[in-house]
Amino acid sequence: MAGTLAADGLKAMHPVHPIVVLDYRVRLPGMLFIAVFAVAHFGGRRQSPLLVAAMVLTALWPHAAYLLAKNAKDTKQAELRNLLFDSFIVGCWMVAMSFSLWPAVAMAATIMNGNLSVGGLRFAGKGVLAILAGVLVTGAFLGFHPVFASNVATTALCIAATLILTSMFGIHSHLQTARVYKAKNDLAIQNQQIQEQNRLIEQARQTALEARDAAESANRAKSAFLANMSHELRTPLNAIIGYSEMLEEDARDSGNAAFAADLQKIRSAGKHLLGLINDVLDLSKVEAGKMKLYLETFEVAGVVEEVVATAQPLAEKNGNTLEVRCAPDVGQLREDITKVRQVLLNLLSNACKFTEKGKVSLDVTRENDVTGTWVVFRVRDTGIGMTPQQTGKLFQAFTQADGSTQRKYGGTGLGLALSRKFCVMMGGDINATSEPGKGSIFTMRLPSDVENFDGEATSIHRTGKAPMPRLSASVPRPSAGPTMLVIDDDPAACELMRRVCTREGFDVVTASGGEEGLRLAREKRPSIITLDVVMPGIDGWTVLTKLKADAELSAIPVIMISISDEKSRGLALGAANYLVKPVDRDRLAGALEPYRGEGAAVG
Amino acid sequence: MARILLVEDNEMNRDMLSRRLLKNGYQVLLAVDGGEGLAKARSESPDLILMDMSLPVLDGWEATRQLKAEAGTREIPVIALTAHAMTGDRQKALLAGCDDFDTKPVELPRLLTKIEALLQKPRPPERPAP
Numbered sequence: 001m002a003g004t005l006a007a008d009g010l011k012a013m014h015p016v017h018p019i020v021v022l023d024y025r026v027r028l029p030g031m032l033f034i035a036v037f038a039v040a041h042f043g044g045r046r047q048s049p050l051l052v053a054a055m056v057l058t059a060l061w062p063h064a065a066y067l068l069a070k071n072a073k074d075t076k077q078a079e080l081r082n083l084l085f086d087s088f089i090v091g092c093w094m095v096a097m098s099f100s101l102w103p104a105v106a107m108a109a110t111i112m113n114g115n116l117s118v119g120g121l122r123f124a125g126k127g128v129l130a131i132l133a134g135v136l137v138t139g140a141f142l143g144f145h146p147v148f149a150s151n152v153a154t155t156a157l158c159i160a161a162t163l164i165l166t167s168m169f170g171i172h173s174h175l176q177t178a179r180v181y182k183a184k185n186d187l188a189i190q191n192q193q194i195q196e197q198n199r200l201i202e203q204a205r206q207t208a209l210e211a212r213d214a215a216e217s218a219n220r221a222k223s224a225f226l227a228n229m230s231h232e233l234r235t236p237l238n239a240i241i242g243y244s245e246m247l248e249e250d251a252r253d254s255g256n257a258a259f260a261a262d263l264q265k266i267r268s269a270g271k272h273l274l275g276l277i278n279d280v281l282d283l284s285k286v287e288a289g290k291m292k293l294y295l296e297t298f299e300v301a302g303v304v305e306e307v308v309a310t311a312q313p314l315a316e317k318n319g320n321t322l323e324v325r326c327a328p329d330v331g332q333l334r335e336d337i338t339k340v341r342q343v344l345l346n347l348l349s350n351a352c353k354f355t356e357k358g359k360v361s362l363d364v365t366r367e368n369d370v371t372g373t374w375v376v377f378r379v380r381d382t383g384i385g386m387t388p389q390q391t392g393k394l395f396q397a398f399t400q401a402d403g404s405t406q407r408k409y410g411g412t413g414l415g416l417a418l419s420r421k422f423c424v425m426m427g428g429d430i431n432a433t434s435e436p437g438k439g440s441i442f443t444m445r446l447p448s449d450v451e452n453f454d455g456e457a458t459s460i461h462r463t464g465k466a467p468m469p470r471l472s473a474s475v476p477r478p479s480a481g482p483t484m485l486v487i488d489d490d491p492a493a494c495e496l497m498r499r500v501c502t503r504e505g506f507d508v509v510t511a512s513g514g515e516e517g518l519r520l521a522r523e524k525r526p527s528i529i530t531l532d533v534v535m536p537g538i539d540g541w542t543v544l545t546k547l548k549a550d551a552e553l554s555a556i557p558v559i560m561i562s563i564s565d566e567k568s569r570g571l572a573l574g575a576a577n578y579l580v581k582p583v584d585r586d587r588l589a590g591a592l593e594p595y596r597g598e599g600a601a602v603g
Numbered sequence: 604m605a606r607i608l609l610v611e612d613n614e615m616n617r618d619m620l621s622r623r624l625l626k627n628g629y630q631v632l633l634a635v636d637g638g639e640g641l642a643k644a645r646s647e648s649p650d651l652i653l654m655d656m657s658l659p660v661l662d663g664w665e666a667t668r669q670l671k672a673e674a675g676t677r678e679i680p681v682i683a684l685t686a687h688a689m690t691g692d693r694q695k696a697l698l699a700g701c702d703d704f705d706t707k708p709v710e711l712p713r714l715l716t717k718i719e720a721l722l723q724k725p726r727p728p729e730r731p732a733p
Binding site: 234243586589 | 616
């Protein structure tokens, strides 16, 4: 019975305090002993109904106490209440057994031991009060008839009960201590295991770091080799192209058409080869993470017109018609114009190459969706098309639709791989859909302003990895750009600098004189300072000298801007750069390039 | 007749470009490195300089910077020639003070257009055509 209930308790839904189980195990024999004392004490004498009721309570109470405590919200508090009731019962029995010395000592010692070990000193005090309550209540019914002596059987039983019950507490406490020690040892072992695992993880991390370094240096070596080799290949190729072009001109001038045609073939083959070498170089740069974006704002229609003019002869060569539809609202793009041009030309020339006597069309539109504003270029052709398998491999480097395509149409298969990489760098992408025999559609999507693309583009040239377009793309960038201090006494010049540099991604602060400039430099701690030389009051040279003499400001790069060219003087005094007025936007942008922060800098 | 100083270390490129310029009616002066280019620019005062950027002794970037820093040579327009059409090179060239930029291999008609544009202007344009 005890085992079942205890096991039940351990399995209870909410945790049952261990003293509930311990007390149950002690209370069960304890109450039994008390009942036996009573029988031994009273011997064969006739029992009063009150004593019978008390015997019944003794038989039921341990189980009731256990269930009460187990199902209580706070199992420990409930069990303490049970112990007080135990104490009360003990008080009752002491009176009922006429204060017989041994039963009284056995019962009091055991319950006090239990109260002390479970609830501590204060609780034991409450226990004493409970015993007294039991004594008074029972005394009121039965009266006090103290007979301190007890018979031999009762005495023997009391001694046995005292020993057994108190030793149960002792054993329990011993087991608890043993359990604490075991837990401590287990913890130490686990700790050791964790340390060992940490060591292994650290080792693995080191190995991985070394492997990464090795891979990076191998990749750098590869890129350097490719870049170098491309250069070496290009030099003789330049001669081939140049001389064939010259001879072609001469041949035409002297009316030798056959020579001219052959020379033209040499030249165009040379140019083709040059294009391939450039593709290899570009791809190796992208893969080495060295490809940079040079952003500028430009009219989309202008670029489209340029590219179409270049693609027109290619279309005519295969008897294709080229249709261009550029939406009137397409507006401007802020992107790397060279790369946009290159990708667009690649798409159009592919379409022309794989289409004969058909139609190639280009549609340019501006589209809005949740991710922002996009400029979409759609190139459709009515050419040979591709199977889904071929489309799948389309954008992988060194892969063409299949080997036979390579033989028939030429090319390295780098063009589309490169195009996609460029688009991804620019925050966009290219996709293709196609049907064999019907034609293909290539769609290039570019964000209308790659800079508002959350600075993702910045990380590209470092990692060479593709950024994922983010939902926040449409959220305007907060003006968290690097701070730039413009010191110039001419308000018009200040305003011009503010306009241009804000567009370049700087948070611009202006000062109209040297004193103010120095004060703002100390207050704002700008990332860069532009400094006019000729100013009333303290001039630019003095300001520069003071800036460089101040330990806290000396690290801020200063770009001198002046009408007179005294570059060497500026550099000698510690200026980072020197521009001569009037400064055009490109030159200024170039000079500011190294100081543009993460938010805006691309390249 | 306009006099053009061609600074180019590669013999074949130099030969090719100079012959084609001659044929198109220009007078051509030659220099094989940045140092010589600088010296000839000072002594001969050509009407225009075609400057290769990867040159021995003194590279094209530095030679241009020095030319643009001197009062006597500042006004001579300089067209930078680089090997590969990288936008970065263009910005770098303009930053160094070049007036225009072209890539090798030279497409002669395009280069001639740029030369003519610079020769006809009284002073270097603020925003050269790309």
